[in-house]
Amino acid sequence: MITQLQPIKNIRNMANKTKFKKEVIKDIMEELAIGQSIRSCLSPQNKKEDRPCWATFRSWMNNISKYPTLRQDYEKAKQDGIEYLLSDAQELINESLINSKTKEKTDLGQTHLVKAYIDLAKWKSERLAPKYYAKKDSLALIGDDKSPLVVKWDK
Secondary structure (H helix, E strand, O other): OOOOOOOOOOOOOOOOOOOOOHHHHHHHHHHHHOOOOHHHHHOOOOOOOOOOOHHHHHHHHHOOOOOOOHHHHHHHHHHHHHHHHHHHHHHHHHHHHHHHHHOOOOOHHHHHHHHHHHHHHHHHHHHHOHHHHOOOOEEEEEOOOOOOOEEEEEO
């Protein structure tokens, strides 16, 4: 029995350039504002067909002449996402405190998990928005060539 070879069909569709749509950008900004990462918003596993890939989104952000407010909108949405993340951490602390009051003993594993979550939220906020959340210790050098070097710590 002789069978003919069938050509393998390309399962993947050819990539076509995603068009800039304000509704899609608004949806992405909403997702960023509730703490999702840009990677999860644009991920091929989660994304809808009209979502751009990271390279396209980044090129839109860098094209200030064509999309003048996109970068500012992105930064504002990320800032809102940090606020959301920190408020989520605060809720987790409050829930853990309420649960610990009703129990005779507090679960040590749960306590460590809450601490790790809080540390992660603080770390993310310090890295993603250092202007607002970074530690404020700074080193200032005051003086000119003829005067002695003075080191002053501002807190």
